[in-house]
Amino acid sequence: MSFRLAAYAVSVENDRVLLVRCVNTHSEDQWSLPGGAVEHCEDPFDAVVREVAEETGCTGEVERLLGVDSRVVPADERHLSELGPHQNVGVFYQVRITGEPRPEPNGATIDPVWTPLADVAGLRRSSLVDVGLALFAERPPTGHVAAVPVGGLVQH
Known part of the structure; x- marks a missing residue:
């Protein structure tokens, strides 16, 4: 089983959330929260600030810890099913954003956009x-929170 520890920014202002579009080589692009893997010896708090800067060009200020989600993706639901199941542990922070979003240069995400919650x-x-x-x-x-159902348009 593979494992990933990641930190994510939940930034909501004026009934809009900041999302980034992930460029996927194995499937269609999808929208995500700014964030990503915690590097070796890095604190998740520092990782989310770094990831916000890399993916959006903005400064992120952590306001509070929202929670932690641990999710196991079965092998048959992974795009790389031959690698077996995968566990993702996500640390979610409420983050205040300053600055105007811009695309990540040469990165895996593009189009940071303030998206209406609706x-x-x-x-x-x-x-x-x-x-x-x-x-x-x-x-x-x-x-x-209780397990969030995955289905329809929602992707792993």
């Missing part, structure tokens, strides 16, 4: 968008 359901998006928005909306004291 439009998110119609997007081809990563399941982590739904998890992050659920954590933002509920702000559970335990930092954990």
Whole structure:
């Protein structure tokens, strides 16, 4: 089983959320929250600030920890099913953004866009968008929401 620890920014202002489009070599592009893998010896808090800067060109200020999501993707649902199941542990932070978003130069994400919350359901998006928005909306004291269903337009 493969494993990934990642940190994600949930930035909501004026009923809009900041999303980035992920360029996928193995499937269609999809929308996601700014964020990504925590590097070796890096604190997730620092990783989310770094990822926001890399993917959006903006400064991110962490306002609070929203929660943690641990999800196992079965092998038969992965694009690289021959590698077996995959566990992703995502640390979600509420992040205030300053600056105007710009595309990541030579990166895996493009088109950082402030997206109306009402439009998110119609997007081809990563399941982590739904998890992050659920954590933002509920702000559970335990930092954990019930499993967010994956289906329809939602992708792993």
